[in-house]
Amino acid sequence: MIIAIDGPSGVGKSSIAKAISKKLNIYHLDTGAMYRTLAYKLKKDNIEFSKELLKDFDFQIKDNKFYLDNEDITDKIRENDISILASNISKIKEVREFMVELQRKISNNKDVVLDGRDIATVVFPNADIKLYIDASAEIRAKRRFLELNETISFDKILEDIKNRDYQDMTREIAPLVKADDAILVDTSNMSLEEVIKKIIDIIEGEQ
Ligand code: C5P
16 A cells, blocks of 8 residues: 655644554655755765765665664754755756655555655555645744744744745656645644544545
């Protein structure tokens, strides 16, 4: 079984996917973390992207932790500058092709829930369940602001979210778009628990 979850930045896709993976006891692949890991590599080594880099891109996932060259980078890839850098490099054709192939390979012969931007449209257009999670930019920014304990201003968070939405929705290759046959879940007025319950109901209803 393949469950595809797409949606914009900060909408809670990863938390939702994680909860579903626990509940249904299936594998979770956070595809955004893969783009983030490549972005982190560029930042750490202070280099520009080149195709050669992909040849020895050593990305591993173990027990919900992400590793680059055996270094645990789970927390480091969540930093703000990595978010926009990941969005910048995700426009590159070779990067997308590489990531999509790796995502299919990791998911092979597994029941899996994947979250990202192009899962239902490109990676698994024949997924069993397709969900598009949405909420207004203001609501996503407010949630993030509360999560960060006011360490970054609300206006800065909102600006970053809007920039990333714009980049991800207007890029030439695999832009973020709701697949025609994806079920839209607008979480603007829902708690995370309510969203998870609704999605589990949808999945059970479809089976
Ligand atoms: O989901 P997350 O915010 O961690 O993703 C970071 C960035 O990676 C996104 O802003 C997007 O540009 C890119 N991405 C993508 N395709 C995916 C997942 C993430 O282009 N399937």
